[in-house]
Amino acid sequence: MRTVGEQLRQWRHRRRLSQLDLAIAADVSARHVSLVETGKSQPSAAMVLRLAEHLDVPLRERNGLLLAAGFAPRYPERPLDGEALSAAWDAVARVLRAHEPYPALVHDRRWNIVMTNRGLDPFLRGVAPDLLRPPINLIRLGLDPRGLAPHIVNLAEVRAVLRARVMRRLTTAPDPALAALCEELLTPGPGDATRPLESEITIPMIFRFGGRELRLFSTTTTFGTPMDITLDEVAIESYYPTDAESAAYFTAGRGPGGW
Structure with a gap:
């Protein structure tokens, strides 16, 4: 399973953003984004969700990011007619x-x-x-x-x-x-x-x-x-x-x- 940092980097590349672009949007330092992506810093659940939000990651994939970071999924999946x-x-x-x-x-x-x-x-x-x-x-x-x-x-x-x-x-x-x-x-x-x-x-x-x-x-x-x-x-x-x-x-x- 890919690390949360590897997955975030892949999402950033999909959105064609630089680390600086993402850092400015998420109000964090570019250095912190780099450390998270390389696995040198373990992000909190709040940080994973903050970066995912600014990367426009769908909710299903946000749960995957949380799991990769060692946290429980945040978003439920319930039947529409339930x-x-x-x-x-x-x-x-x-x-x-x-x-x-x-x-x-x-x-x-x-x-x-x-x-x-x-x-x-x-x-x-x-x-x-x-x-x-x-x-x-x-x-x-x-x-x-x-x-x-x-x-x-x-x-x-x-x-x-x-x-x-x-x-x-x-x-x-x-x-x-x-x-x-x-x-x-x-x-x-x-x-x-x-x-x-x-x-x-x-x-x-x-x-x-x-x-x-x-x-x-x-x-x-x-x-x-x-x-x-x-x-x-x-x-x-x-x-x-x-x-x-x-x-x-x-x-x-x-x-x-x-x-």
């Missing part, structure tokens, strides 16, 4: 219901779907049954040929956007399972040479069902200052129509399954 997080669960459920008739869902750090609203149901019609067995993975659901991929007109752009998001996540918190999923489904294909995504304000997902197109864009919401690993890792993905015609299909009570 009693301890019931208030958060109720709040998320209300957000999803309020977003209807448009689709919305909650996913975890590996893009496994935790909760959905009824607006997503029509999109799941015709999807291969094995893709709908829990945990349903949002990336696999969208990009597998037996899922929604055949209905996405701009599949290359959508794959590029998802790949950029997953790569940002992997930079923040490396995860072998998510990296394997990225390698399997998000590797650029021959048709993926499109215009630079940076030139766009937002990239819509364009679906075609029964010869009619539906255009949606998404927003992502996360919990502010969470103190639980589960809350730190979940995100609410909300989808909105980009034009009046697409909006009308939802507000009129219609959906892709009826096209």
Whole structure:
């Protein structure tokens, strides 16, 4: 197991910070940062957490840093639908219901779907049954040929956007399972040479069902200052129509399954 100093140094390199940058941000001396990283000084639990906060280390990995330094983990990981997080669960459920008739869902750090609203149901019609067995993975659901991929007109752009998001996540918190999923489904294909995504304000997902197109864009919401690993890792993905015609299909009570 790597020492806490080695792990902190690796996180600092990921964030592209010098020891002086981190020292100034954490209000400690650069010499102390150096001593901690080289193992010549054993940091307190408070110092580990202070450095981790300024390195934007996810809560799951902060627990790992504490363990490496000889301290007990600080952050619990409880089920979102358990009693301890019931208030958060109720709040998320209300957000999803309020977003209807448009689709919305909650996913975890590996893009496994935790909760959905009824607006997503029509999109799941015709999807291969094995893709709908829990945990349903949002990336696999969208990009597998037996899922929604055949209905996405701009599949290359959508794959590029998802790949950029997953790569940002992997930079923040490396995860072998998510990296394997990225390698399997998000590797650029021959048709993926499109215009630079940076030139766009937002990239819509364009679906075609029964010869009619539906255009949606998404927003992502996360919990502010969470103190639980589960809350730190979940995100609410909300989808909105980009034009009046697409909006009308939802507000009129219609959906892709009826096209």
